[in-house]
Amino acid sequence: MVRSAPWRRGIVWCSTVAAIVTATATSRAQERLNRDRSGHTEIRGELPIKTATRTVERAQASLKDQEIVIGVVVGGHARAYPVNLMWSPENEVVNDTLGDTPIAASW
Amino acid sequence: MVYARDLEGRRLEFGALGAEDGVLVLYDRPTHSRWSQVAGRAVAGPLSGTQLQKLPSLVTTWGRWKALHPETTVYVDKEPPARRPRFNEESVGHAALGEEGPARNEDRVIGLEGTAGSAAFLVRRLVETRVANEVFESRPIVAFLTADFTTATVWTRSLDGRVLTFSAKGDQLQDTETGSVWDPLTGRSVAGPLEGRTLANVPTSSALWYAWRAQYPDTRVFAGPPADRRR
Numbered sequence: 001m002v003r004s005a006p007w008r009r010g011i012v013w014c015s016t017v018a019a020i021v022t023a024t025a026t027s028r029a030q031e032r033l034n035r036d037r038s039g040h041t042e043i044r045g046e047l048p049i050k051t052a053t054r055t056v057e058r059a060q061a062s063l064k065d066q067e068i069v070i071g072v073v074v075g076g077h078a079r080a081y082p083v084n085l086m087w088s089p090e091n092e093v094v095n096d097t098l099g100d101t102p103i104a105a106s107w
Numbered sequence: 108m109v110y111a112r113d114l115e116g117r118r119l120e121f122g123a124l125g126a127e128d129g130v131l132v133l134y135d136r137p138t139h140s141r142w143s144q145v146a147g148r149a150v151a152g153p154l155s156g157t158q159l160q161k162l163p164s165l166v167t168t169w170g171r172w173k174a175l176h177p178e179t180t181v182y183v184d185k186e187p188p189a190r191r192p193r194f195n196e197e198s199v200g201h202a203a204l205g206e207e208g209p210a211r212n213e214d215r216v217i218g219l220e221g222t223a224g225s226a227a228f229l230v231r232r233l234v235e236t237r238v239a240n241e242v243f244e245s246r247p248i249v250a251f252l253t254a255d256f257t258t259a260t261v262w263t264r265s266l267d268g269r270v271l272t273f274s275a276k277g278d279q280l281q282d283t284e285t286g287s288v289w290d291p292l293t294g295r296s297v298a299g300p301l302e303g304r305t306l307a308n309v310p311t312s313s314a315l316w317y318a319w320r321a322q323y324p325d326t327r328v329f330a331g332p333p334a335d336r337r338r
Contacts, residue, residue, distance in 0.1 A: 038212045038317035044125040046134050051120070054183045058173050061181040065170030066196035068257065071179070072109045072164040078176035080169065083194045085184040089123040093133055093144070094182060095112065102112035103162060104121045105182070106131070106144050 047089055052096035055079065070107060075099040083107045108312055110147050110159040129212075130318045145314055145322045146220075161220070166313045167258040167292075168196050175292055200256035203230045210328055212317035217250060217259045218326070219243055219311060225323040229316070230259060232330055237275040240264065241329045248309055249273045250329070251280055251291040259313075262294050262306040 061080075063069070069080040077099040086092050086107035093106040112119045119135040121142070126132065131144040140152030147159035165172070173179055203215060210216075216227040221244040233239060233252040240249050249264040254277065264271045264282075271282040273289070279297070280289040287299030294306040312319075319326060 038129040038321070040129045041127050042125045043127060043132065044123075046139070047123045047125075049120050049122040049136065052182050054185065055180045056183050058177065058179050058181065061169070061173075061183075063169040063181065064195065065168060067169045068166060068194040068196070068199050069169050069172050069181075070109065070164050070166055071172040071176065072162055073176065074162060078172075078179035079182060080172050080179050081182045082169070083166075085182065089125055089131065091184070092123055092131055093121045095120045096182065102118055104110045104112050104119075104159075105164075106108050106110075106121075106133070 044089065050091060050094050052094050055096075070105055072098065072103065072105065074101045074103060081105045081107070108144065108147065109162040109164040111162060112159075114154070114157060114159065128321055130321050143322055145218075145312065145318050161310060161312070163308060163310045165258070165260070165292075167253075168255075171253075171258060171292065196255050196257050203234055203252075203256035205231045210316045210320075212315070214316040216314055216316050216319050217261065217311045218314050218319050218323075219248075219261065219309060220323075224325065224327065225319075226327040226329060227316070227319055227323075228259070228261075228329050230256065233259065238273050238280065239330055240272050243309075243327075246309075247271075249280070249306075251275065253291070254278050258292070259311070260291050260294075261309040261311050262291075263309060264306065266301070266304060266306065 063082055068083050070083060071078065071080050079098050081094060086094065093104055095104050121133045121135050124132045124134050124141065133142040133144050134140065135142060138153045140149045140154035142149050147161050149155050149157045210229055215230040217230065219226045223244060226243050228239060228250045230252060233250060234256060237252045238249060247264045247270045248261055250259060250261045252259045264273060269284065271284050273280045273282050276288060280291045285300045287296045287301035289296045294308055296302050296304045
């Protein structure tokens with residue numbers, strides 16, 4: 001997914017009717033996570049390449065159960081990429097090696 | 108998306124260039140070709156036209172992933188970015204909600220890439236039934252969305268020449284033909300006449316509608332109104 005610029009603002013509160021509040025909360029959540037960047041072009045040049053230099057075992061991970069990850073299994077090796085670490089273009093693609101297989105995980 | 112970085116005997120490393128019409132654009136070293144992140148295809152440069160191998164991956168909650176793969180390791184960044192939004196069960200699940208209507212740019216989609224074309228499930232449309240039985244390139248498939256709306260999987264729904272039809276039973280699948288119960292995260296039947304059998308996984312891509320459509324303008328939208336199907 002692509003999220004590369006500052007938050008868009010502009011939530012307008014039209015009413016305090018409960019249904020409207022619910023609808024606004026929904027669109028706000030959608031706006032936060034699923035921003036419509038369809039017309040946005042910003043080629044910034046070659047950003048630094050990100051390589052996964054650190055991984056930890058499951059027990060050492062300081063993740064909450066509710067956090068979203070990209071999970072992959074290659075040759076019997078499983079790895080999770082917390083997407084909260086993959087925000088902003090320079091972090092959105094991670095070069096890694098799982099077992100003997102070089103992979104790139106992206107969000 | 109997860110890609111293999113070895114391509115025809117060459118090892119590539121990827122970085123970001125920025126966004127083009129909203130879609131993340133990557134480059135590689137050593138060739139400095141330009142790549143579409145959604146498709147894993149080089150669109151300019153020496154490797155133009157080359158396709159990376161997409162590896163099966165699952166976007167889900169950490170709780171589910173570590174239960175599925177207790178031996179998993181976890182990527183840790185050196186320095187987490189300072190200001191960052193939180194992708195969690197509640198925010199991602201909530202983002203799946205919305206009014207009815209045709210596909211919108213910000214819709215989350217589960218994309219399928221076939222041999223001749225592509226297709227997409229809109230997560231928003233799976234919220235009600237959480238299951239969609241469809242056919243993609245002659246292959247019967249079933250899409251499943253977990254009850255918290257965070258995790259979607261797609262499976263081939265034929266077994267030994269018999270086509271199965273699924274419905275959601277809590278966070279499990281059940282087929283109408285035999286009544287067997289299936290784990291939608293592993294594709295394995297856990298109860299009933301087909302217990303122990305496994306459905307074939309259909310690799311998917313998690314994307315937003317505008318990015319998917321930009322890459323695949325002729326994509327088919329499953330269970331959509333006519334306006335979507337015309338695309």
